[in-house]
Amino acid sequence: MDSTSTDNLAKTDDATEKKNFILRVIQPGLAGLMDGSVSSLAPLFAAALSTRNSHTAFLVGMATAVGAGISMAFSEALSDDGKLSGRGSPVNRGLVEGAMTFIGAAGHALPFLIPYFKTAMTVAIAIVVVELFVIAWVRHRYMETPLGKAAIQIIIGGVIVFLAGIFIGKS
Template identity: 50%
Template sequence: MTALIPAPTRSVLLQRIQPAMTGLIDGSLSTLAPIFAVVLATHSPHYAFFAGLATALGAGVSMAFSEGLSDTGDLTGRGNPYVRGAITGAGTLLGGILHTLPFLIPHYQAALIVAVCVIAFELLALAWIRWRFFGTRFLSSVASITLAGVIIAGLSAALGGLAG
């Protein structure tokens, strides 16, 4: 950790950074399957965009309520459930919408290439956040998050291929 940025306190980790990380990971991974299944089945970036947008919005709301209702924060020290829920929901929406935006590009192959590049950036950013705030090894984080993404992408490609 750098001297310019002080290490966050345990309460900041539990109440702010961990809920944000949970949301970002969930949004980045859970939205891959519907987006890629739709684009591979239809070859339509337009439909993939709306599938991604709907999934990111739905997942954001779902994760906000899940986190907010998971505990009051009194026993665990995790802080205000509404704040944690809002942070997790916003992180989920952000994680899901970033690789959805390339599907505004009308050309199928160009949209896919840009989306894959955005996903690579997301995976590296998630690994960096885990390294920076949670002390995990960077390469281990990249491997873990990439493995999850590969499994999800493989499942969605298989479904998209079956439908298309």
């Protein structure tokens, strides 16, 4: 084999390895992070604003994080066995997606351990902003989505769900 053939074989192996990493880790992790970060906004902030109690908001946020993490883990693990799609072990994908869902939802629930409601709320909102930009960056880095487009898409979705939580919490 000449060096050109060896180089092409190495490039093919690298491309396959990258594709498998995206299919088996990044995609389920990104789906989990998006679900955990965005879908938990409405219940957490509705509970926070309706009770104005940090402890209650924390409990609702953590219950949402645990429930969503378990649900998404099972959903991903049972969605396909990985044989037809090439997405790898359903158990591994489920664990990745479930863990990232939990992390995404717990991230903005943890500030409600701060007993001062206004401080907790301010920190939680700041964490949501960071989470949304992290999601946009991961989409840009691994899914080859232009950063501006990824940020706009994620921010629009996050803002809509956040506003729903505010609207429900203040009613």
